[in-house]
Every structure is written in C-alpha cells, then in structure tokens.
Amino acid sequence: MFQFVSDGLGTEPEERRWIRDLATMDGVTVTYSLAQSPRAPEAFVDALDEALAMRAEGLDVIPQVPSRPTGMLFGLQSSFHPFMAHPSYRPLWPLSLEERVATLRDPEFRATLLAEEPRTRAVAASHLATNWEGMFRLGHDCDYEPAPETSVAAVAAREGREPQSVVLDWLLEDDGRALLFSPLGSYVEGNHDAIRTMLEHPASAVGLSDGGAHCGLICDASFPTYLLTHWTRDRTRGARLPLEHVVHKQTRATADVYGLGDRGSLEVGKRADVNVIDLDALRLHVPEMIFDLPAGGRRLIQPVDGYRTTVQSGEVTFVDGAATGARPGRVIRGRR
Secondary structure (H helix, E strand, C coil): CEEECCCCCCCCHHHHHHHHHHHCCCCCEEEEECCCECCECCHHHHHHHHHHHHHHCCCEEEEEECCCCCEEEECCCCCCCCCCCCCCCHHHCCCCHHHHHHHHCCHHHHHHHHCCCCCCCCHHHHHHHHCHHHCEECCCCCCCCCCHHHEHHHHHHHHCCCHHHHHHHHHCHHHHCCCEEEECCCCCCCCCHHHHHHHHCCCCEECCCCCCCCCCCCCCCCHHHHHHHHHHHHCCCCCCCCHHHHHHHHCHHHHHHCCCCCCCCCCCCCCCCEEEECCCCCEECCCEEEEEEHHHEEEEECCEECEEEEEECCEEEEECCEECCCCCCCCCCCCC
C-alpha cells in the first residue's frame, strides 16, 4: 500500500504520471486524495476515469473522495477565525471565551476591530480570513451544503453591511460558540453535485474523514455518518444516493482498498464486524470544542445519535454510543 499525498489534489498531469509509475511497482496499491480543484473544476472526472482505465490494466489505483467538502470551522474557540490577525484582537487571545465575547460586544471595541485589516505575511491566511463568498453560518442544523445566497458576501450585500460586521455577529451567536463553515475543495459550483459524481464513480473509495490532524479547525471524523444521513435521507439541493450504494462504499469497497478480504460483508467465515444503525434516528449534532489535550490543547468533536450496537469480531463493543469495555480488536499487519 502506498498513499500518495499531493497539494494538487490528485488532478495535475504530472502527479497522475507519478501515480502510474508507482502503481507499476510489484505489489503496490496507490490510493490518493482526490477533490475538485477551483483551478481545474473538471479535472477530477479525468482523474477518476484514468484510475478506472489503469484498474482495467491490472494496476491498483484508488482515488479517495470525500462525502462532503473538506472545510474549516471558524469560531472564537477555533485555532483560526477572520479576526485572528487583527491588531486589536491579539491582546484578547489569553482571555476566557466569556471575557472575549464581552469585549467584542462593546460598541467602541467593535468599531475599532471592524475598521482594521488583518496583519499577516501569510497569503493563505489572509485569503482565508477574507474569503467572504466561501464563508457560511454552520447553524444548529449543520448545513454542509449551504446555498451561495447564504454566504457572508451575499448576506452583507442584501443587508447593505460590511462582510466583517456580518461575520462578527455570527461568531458571537450561542455566546461565542457558533461556528462558520468555510469549504475548501469540491465546492466550486456551490453544491455537492461534484461530490455526487465522485461517490458514484466505480473507481472511487470513500475516505478523508480527518479526525485527528488540524483538530482545532477541522472536524471531519463525521464523514461516515454524513454519508448515510445526507446522501440517503436529508439532501434537498440535488439527487440523493441509494442506501445500498452508500453501505457498499463504506464496507466492502473500503475493505477491498486495503486488501482486508476477511471483512466488509456479512458472509459465513468472515469476521463478525457489524454496525446496527437506526437510520431514522441517525443525527449529527453541532461540533463543539473541548480542551482535554495536553497543556489544555483544543480539539473539535461532533456527537452523533443513532448507532445502536457495534459488534467487532462477534463481541459487542458499543451500545447506544457507550463503550462496553470489550476490546477484541488487534493491529492489522498487511493484507488478509
């Protein structure tokens, strides 16, 4: 197994040549992250088709695609938000959330803050802090497919306000615990249609559920749950996906990527790994920040309801989200 990581999201011609070269090595499976890039919005389709063609040649090339755009969650408790680099905000960093909220609500301080520009030499950070067209209120319903007319830029234009003022109001909601969603790749058209194409493509595997890196800014460990809720039940801004297809993508298809032939389907002789899910009750809650890492480090978590029973190797490990104490798992060392 060789995991190929690239900033070009697996769509650049040179990167695809590297992928082919790696895949021709004996016994090597190449899996890489694929997303829709604003620089070349249709390139991901070519990459998927090319991976399928390589599979027909006997090469193991499997692009990993997301169930929703990888996105950052901006908030007053996050490790980044649009006012982080403003000079007047810097002294607020060490204060408690309650103290920062009180200061940000002060009319005089607010006027000073909104009149400033972020001061940073990091071009990427400056862009992220002012990308008003690509910044949305996440809300209590966790809207990861927000319409373009709900962006900061669109709301500011309708209300005749400055975008910074809209952002500040949104950040102060829920006593400063509100989050703004800023999608990165795979949201060029302002909807999930490109992601649907990726999920339907026979060459793709579902992955990229980032649950550890950038944990003060990204909370994508809920990708598998979102794949079930949004794509089979809740989506309103486009076509959904069949439940059978989604389950296959998350079970047998994923096991096949890593050569785990002893699991992924309910068959005699395979491992008894089963999730019993109440699809009607399956629900993602709003992400929340907790501070339980060493030295009070932060991390985003996203509670979920609806997982009734989890069975691993025939032993019940979770019931209604609570661990039973059973730990029958073991380290996997290669294909099985």
